[in-house]
Amino acid sequence: VWNAVCRSKDAVINLSVDKKEEKVVNSMDIEDIGDSIAFCRCWRSKKFPLCDGAHNAHNKKTGDNVGPMCLKRKSK
Ligand code: FES
Numbered sequence: 708v709w710n711a712v713c714r715s716k717d718a719v720i721n722l723s724v725d726k727k728e729e730k731v732v733n734s735m736d737i738e739d740i741g742d743s744i745a746f747c748r749c750w751r752s753k754k755f756p757l758c759d760g761a762h763n764a765h766n767k768k769t770g771d772n773v774g775p776m777c778l779k780r781k782s783k
Pocket of ligand 1: 746747757759760773
């Protein structure tokens with residue numbers, strides 16, 4: 708079943724995050740971000756919406772190539 712789901716173009720992306728919600732939307736105040744932050748784009752992080760490195764295991768298991776969205780404050 709797992710391989711069939713992974714190969715389907717219509718497969719769901721979100722397997723476990725807030726599945727009871729109609730739509731998962733996260734927000735954060737810019738002032739609370741600090742100097743840098745990494746947001747998860749693989750939907751496998753236990754700290755979602757933040758990256759916890761789970762994309763590495765996902766990529767190894769599936770052959771995918773996803774990674775986080777990293778924001779960094781410019782140094783002045
Ligand atoms: Fe999802 Fe890093 S854990 S992108």
